[in-house]
């Protein structure tokens with residue numbers, strides 16, 4: 001008798017779109033209130049949660065859906081989006097600390113660690129772009 005394979009569930013299936021959206025809004029509320037990160041985002045997107053934030057969060061939701069194996073059609077270029085903004089390594093340290101704290105507050109530990117690991121792996125590439133002075137997009 002053959003045992004049917006256990007269907008593979010994606011990280012997106014485990015977290016679900018509603019909780020992903022909650023995580024993103026909670027995270028950017030903290031980011032924009034932070035004295036290191038806040039000014040970079042407010043300069044570019046405007047005061048949270050008004051101005052361009054709904055659009056920005058919709059883009060980010062598409063991005064996270066894609067990297068979590070969920071449905072979506074993200075077509076952005078995260079690298080160039082980080083060049084020319086004056087982002088230093090300290091910004092990345094803080095970003096990841098707030099991401100970790102938000103994930104721990106809102107998700108069970110396995111999902112929180114998986115989402116933290118994804119962002120940690122993206123850091124070196126985004127950091128290379130952030131060192132470029134000119135915006136490429």
Ligand code: HEM
Pocket residue numbers: 037040041044059060063075076077078081082085087091092095119120122123126
């Ligand atoms: C590993 C950490 C990070 C990840 C995964 C990440 C991810 C992203 C993504 C997916 C976008 C949207 C790109 C697009 O499609 O337009 C974005 C935009 C942006 N990020 Fe990050 N980011 C990180 C760190 C940072 C840091 C440290 C800062 C600086 C404080 C920052 C500032 C911004 C800003 C200002 C935008 C908007 C750019 C624009 O629309 O012109 N990010 N980020």
